[in-house]
Amino acid sequence: MCGIAGLFDIRGKREFPRDLVQRMNDIQFHRGPDAGGVHLEPGVALAHRRLSIIDLSTGQQPLYNEDGSVAVVFNGEIYNYQELVPELERCGHRFHTRSDTEVIVHAWEEWGEACVRRFRGMFAFALWDRNRDTLFLARDRLGVKPLHYALLSDGTLAFGSELKVLMQLPGLDRTIDPCAVEEYFALGYVAEPRTIFVGAKKLGPAETLVVRRGEPVPEPKTYWDVHFTLDSPLSLEDATAELGERLRESVRLRMISDVPLGAFLSGGVDSSAVVATMAGLSAEPVNTCSIAFDDPAFNESAFAQQVAERYRTNHYVETVKADDFDLIDALAGLYDEPYADSSAIPTWRVCQLARKKVTVALSGDGGDESFGGYRRYRLHMMEERLRASLPLGVRRPMFGMLGRLYPKADWAPRVFRAKTTFQALARDSVQAYFHSVSIVRDDMRRQLYSSAFKASLGGYSAVDVFRRHAATARTDDPLALVQYLDLKTYLVGDINTKVDRASMAHSLEVREPLMDHPLVEWLATLPSGLKVKGQEGKYLFKKALEPMLSNDVLYRPKMGFSVPLARWFRGPLKARVREALLGDVLAGTGLFNPDALRHLVDAHQSGIRDYSAPLWSLLMFDAFVRNSGALGTRAEPVLMAG
Known part of the structure; x- marks a missing residue:
């Protein structure tokens, strides 16, 4: 399991700063502490953090095809790679590792965008094909592995395994999406393709995104259901x-x-x-x-x-x-x-x-x-x-x-x-x-x-x-x-x-x-x-x-x-819940009705009602605001997104 990150200039071939790419990669060090790799060329940056699982000695990434014109960074496992290797070898491809990652570059050369239909596994990967001037992003059928991406105003397409990778980019629009807030309080998470920020998206399960230099970024395609x-x-x-x-x-x-x-x-x-x-x-x-x-x-x-x-x-x-x-x-x-x-x-x-x-x-x-x-x-x-x-x-x-x-x-x-x-x-x-x-x-x-x-x-x-x-x-x-x-x-x-x-x-x-x-x-x-x-x-x-x-x-x-939320909020977390829900942070967002917040706290802590689920949702939203610095003390950053 690993972490991937990268940048692609859809308009030209700007040089991306190595220190920025390294920062994007390092923020997800926890996903792959065994090794790290970066590929830089004009208009393209690929980065990878590796947790070594298969082919410990030669599976480092980015990984390339025979002539180095195709490079991939990959998070996940292709479980049927041992079946695909001999099939691809019969088609003339030569393998230099025992890694399941190498299957991806050769499968792309042989089958193009349809390669993902041949993979059985959990995966999120980004593949760069220099000869086709194309970046190819893909996510597994059931969304086991994550992939976030953003199109910046300067024509840079950025991607990463976690949202924190994109948050390293000064040009990322971190305006809170009000629709994402609505999804969060209804479902407990922000549903694909949204993220909490207007400027970033999640690639959905069983989706691919093909980006060609000089062309508009298209909508993702679904390859399975x-x-x-x-x-x-x-x-x-x-x-x-x-x-x-x-x-x-x-x-x-x-x-x-x-x-x-x-x-x-x-x-x-x-x-x-x-x-x-x-x-x-x-x-x-x-x-x-x-x-x-x-x-x-x-x-x-x-x-x-x-x-x-x-x-x-x-x-x-x-x-x-x-x-x-x-x-x-x-x-x-x-x-x-x-x-x-x-x-x-x-x-x-x-x-x-x-x-x-x-x-x-x-x-x-x-x-x-x-x-x-x-x-x-x-x-x-x-x-x-x-x-x-x-x-x-x-x-x-x-x-x-x-x-x-x-x-x-x-x-x-x-x-x-x-x-x-x-x-x-x-x-x-x-x-x-x-x-x-x-x-x-x-x-x-x-x-x-x-x-x-x-x-x-x-x-x-x-x-x-x-x-x-x-x-x-x-x-x-x-x-x-x-x-x-x-x-x-x-x-x-x-x-x-x-x-x-x-x-x-x-x-x-x-x-x-x-x-x-x-x-x-x-x-x-x-x-x-x-x-x-x-x-x-x-x-x-x-x-x-x-x-x-x-x-x-x-x-x-x-x-x-599960955990005993109802008891926590009437006992050891009683003061924290009251401080979080009735304090300055949530009030300063402009999102909430103060009377409704007070009712939730008072009714739950008095034992009249069990509001543990909404209280936990609000407590975690408060923690998100404080930890991310996403909102100031005014509502305008949220409301602008509407």
């Missing part, structure tokens, strides 16, 4: 057998490494499945790492221990105190823009532990999205049956009124917490799912924002992110639609972002066998009834795993990787 056909005729028995084979193949490819390798083991279904599969493929004991919590309500380490004992892994556990909140400011610097998933804290800790033992760790991320594991999927399907029984014209006024009148009962048993369900039933399918996953919901955001900030949004709502993706989903199956939306939004913007930044902060490579794109494509052909059956999520996956894992691991209620 997942299609939920749901038309496979396989029986349950045949599907479980094929799933087992596909899982073994995906894990096997991700175990190729020239450095110590292991796995995260939370005790949940996904990570336990990966570890059990690794154990069946390895002659040596698997290295596994777990985080335990000293609060029993958040601790599932006993189940991780059970799996570790069954497969005789080298199991390493560290206990994290329930009040492990010292990372707030560190996380703000790590993510570069507001990011509100509090599980970033234990994720950071487990990556820290893993790096003490291994350089590569396999994870179970992506399983919930493809196998149908989230509880919200089952609730959405139930609501869809109710929505189908009444037209929207009837539902909207009836359930809309009930949603407004019904009290929000955070303290009550779940069966009596009907307000959110009523609100969802008053919406169409996409609006309803967006409502169910929103961190700060529509009505609360309207109260939270200042009048001036609402005006700067010009009517924009973050639900447009979901509508844009729903328009390309090509399915009206209730489960398939929300799986597709999560694969395009939550998996990329939240899960993959969290794991990439937390792992790279510790120079740890994390690999994701449940996000293998052939596996994802195949699962999309299976009927939804094989994924969610009654109240059981991941039905097929669990059936396939029954010979490998106990019922305690497979069928216990999902716990998740």
